[in-house]
Amino acid sequence: MTPEEQNFMRKIENEEKIEPKDWMPEEYRKNLIRQISQHAHSEVIGMQPEGNWITRAPSLRRKAVLLSKVQDEAGHGLYLYSACETLGISRSEMIEQLQTGKAKYSSIFNYPTLTWADVGAIGWLVDGAAIVNQVSLQRTSYGPYSRGMIRICKEESFHQRQGYEAMLALAKGSPDQKAMAQDALNRFYWPALMMFGPHDSESAHSQKSMEWKIKRETNDDLRQKFVDQTVKQIEVLGLEHPDKNIKWNEERGHYDSSDLNWDEFWSVIAGNGHCNRQRIEHHVAAHDEGEWVRDAITAYNEKKRVKKAQNAA
């Protein structure tokens, strides 16, 4: 090991954070850029399935809540893009990678939101799963990423609680409403579990990421946490658990559960989910349609600069 590498590894071992100007292995930098940009893209693309329901939410209160939540996600995207930029990649490079399919985002957002209950299920389960992951990432070794996660975690709790509250209203409502809640649970439960990624044995980046403390807990451990915490929540809703094999295992102190449909997982990642194409098309369209605003800002500023120079002269 070179002295630089030694110094870097010493910081990692002592739980000291790595900061932007520190020396770091090229692979560490690449790994972080991949993970943080993917995380940022997920926040941004994640606005689409819920944004789809803002105008159709069943009351003014629910509209306001959903609007706030989606606005938070835009903010999360910003925090993460900023953290990623400290690694030497520009915002526009990242956006280009997203739009050309070179960078990924969480597969969960390629599932459609068919009913209002889906919005509740997303807040409860999808944000719930994201929280489990993000709480763990507060201890990640890269300083700007860690600080971003701490900030995001403070905001996420509201996301999950408003989703659960919406599910609760449906689950305690008419038989039709309850059926709608059950259907949303059945559809979103499995993809939510897939959000934690493949089994650790199949995960291409896991080992190095754990060594460098970019990731602090394995995919399977985090998934287990989520499985465990969700059982009681389903019970309180009075809904049926989608996994018929869910069973408390006294010895492990955890719930045993069915394995996931990994063919579906890999197929959605490969671009064959319900909404993959639509999500990116929408992102490109929104970006293009916003061009005149960006141009106007630049033109306005140029005008101000000229005026200022004239006044000074």
Add this chain to the structure above:
Amino acid sequence: MTKVTEKLELFEVFVRSKRGLDHKHVGSLHAEDHEQALEYARDCYTRRSEGVSIWVVKSNDICSSQEDDADCFYDPSDDKPYRHATYYVLPDPVNNM
């Protein structure tokens, strides 16, 4: 693709959460000028009454010490242990001074 965010300047954002406390660095953002940076900062970083005052500073205007040179940069202080309170050994009865 237009690379507007590249033309936009990078700003660092500092928020004072309560009167009497320091401004604390909370993150960064791209904006055209100070005025716009302040508005963006308000929208991004103070949606839940996190602050009573915001500073925005152009990242380029920040001059920082090199952390890699930390050893020699801070060296001059390291051989002055008498700057620490614990350096002075006092009798027990008065030691909480």
